[in-house]
Amino acid sequence: MEAYIVAISIGILIYMLMALGLSLHFGFTGLVNFGHVGFFAIGSYASALLSLQGVPIVLSMLIATAITALAAYPLGIIALRLGSDYLAIVTLGFSESVRMILQKEEWLTRGMHGLPGIPRFFDGWVPSNQIDFWIMITLLIVNALMFWLILRVVRSPFGRVIEAIRDNEVAVRALGKDPAQFKTRSLMLGAALAGLAGSFQAHYLTFLSPEQFVPLITFYIWIAVFIGGVNRLSGVAVGTIILVGFLEGSRFVKDFFGGISEVQMASVRIWVIGMALILIVLYRPQGIFGSKTAKRGV
């Protein structure tokens, strides 16, 4: 039971880092990023491949995070001059392209066979039955640090500019600020968070395969951000906990209804996610825990 709670907490904390990045993108800057999982994938594979080459884990995670931020840069240059619906298409295409490349470039990623034997975090430092616990503690600390960092960012002059871009880009331009530059930085910072989350995923699971990075994950994170309220950082935490609670809880629901197979249950789970997207956009665009008076929504 304890091991189960630790495993779920790790899942929540990894998603929370991603959700924090998406909240910065969408909630604060108004960037419609439909390819968040692409950054997650780059972070995990980069960190895994580096550490397999013998780079120390912590260092490879840092490099992977930086690589992810850099990968977001050209995307920013290209896409941020476009309207928001174009950005959505471009980012979705980006994440699908990343997944296809991971699938096909077998010399690098072993393709569909997956990448096994990635060095585990804390391996040899603590007794092997305590590794997960310490990964959880590390993730908690990293999450706390990142929340603090993002809080500082959104309350800084930079944060005021990106929120202004979200609300009225023309006005920002009229004030002499270049929105593209701010958007690119926001995109890179949020992508770095997803990359960091990915590097944790790699050294926690020790096995990666391209199927872990389907677009569905992006929309899980969207749901988490929506549930918590689109521009509330505390909402990111609440939203992620509720999301993972639902995804995990639905495993137990199966035991109450006889005659539903595992495959059908997976369909039900994703069906509910889709329905939640529709219902939230229709009835609670500011997010379930977003403030009702907030002007912002979709």
Place this chain on the structure above:
Amino acid sequence: MDAVAIINAAINGIVIGTLMALPVLAITMVFGIARFPNAAAGDYMTLGAYTAIAVQTFLSSSLVLGVLAACLVTALVSVFFYLWVFRTLESRSNISRLIASIGVAFVVRNTITFFAGQDQYNLDVPLVRAWNFDGIRILPTDLYIMAIAIGALALVFYVLHGTPLGRRMRAVADNPDLAAVSGIRSRRVMLYLWVLCGVFCGLGGVLLGIKAVVVPELGFELLMPMFAAVILGGIGNPLGAVIGTLLFSVSQEIASLYVGPAYKIVMAFLVLLLVLLFRPQGIFGRVMAAR
């Protein structure tokens, strides 16, 4: 690579391009008139293909009946989601409709997988031998597929340019406010638009199902190439959509000979980027302000 292989790939590209022109046309018209990229279009195609399979499994082996049922079912589903979701979101940002359409895509696909599972299916079509001209192969089935697709496209172009309904549609696409002051009831136009979207996606799905195995990701995997074709042809430009899809499909099939079919999505993405960077209005499009 020898010439015969390239010609065969080009022929295959023309067939696939013609049938894919149907859903791409639906997407470009929804983009032009309802003003958002409809991410559910791919899964409407999947729905069409699965409906035809359900008809063949439970009702009769007639492919014609399957095609008709597919068009009907997807049209109903498309209108249902218009009335429930997209009509309500008309006054909101295009992002809200885009996100909702992702939700619709998941709901449609997982309703299918709940009943049909993750297995592969095949549509029953009469097996025929390909005509062989010195290695250049032409399948009679492909000719039927092209005939149906071209017929459907011709019908839409007639409706768009030869009937009052088409004139109203083009007017709403061009300038919704001006259309409204001119006394055009946009609700009616929207309803026809979503019927057309459903029928064309459903028909495209079945025709594709004849050429490929039917899997739950059939349509969603095509979403990127379809968006790329829409943008290549210029958003809201029906003729551009058809020509864009053909160009795209032929070059994709030929390029697949060299880099392998798995890179279709990556190629679509690159084309999308190039068009957006250098010619955002598409090859035939008019300049859209503020894009």
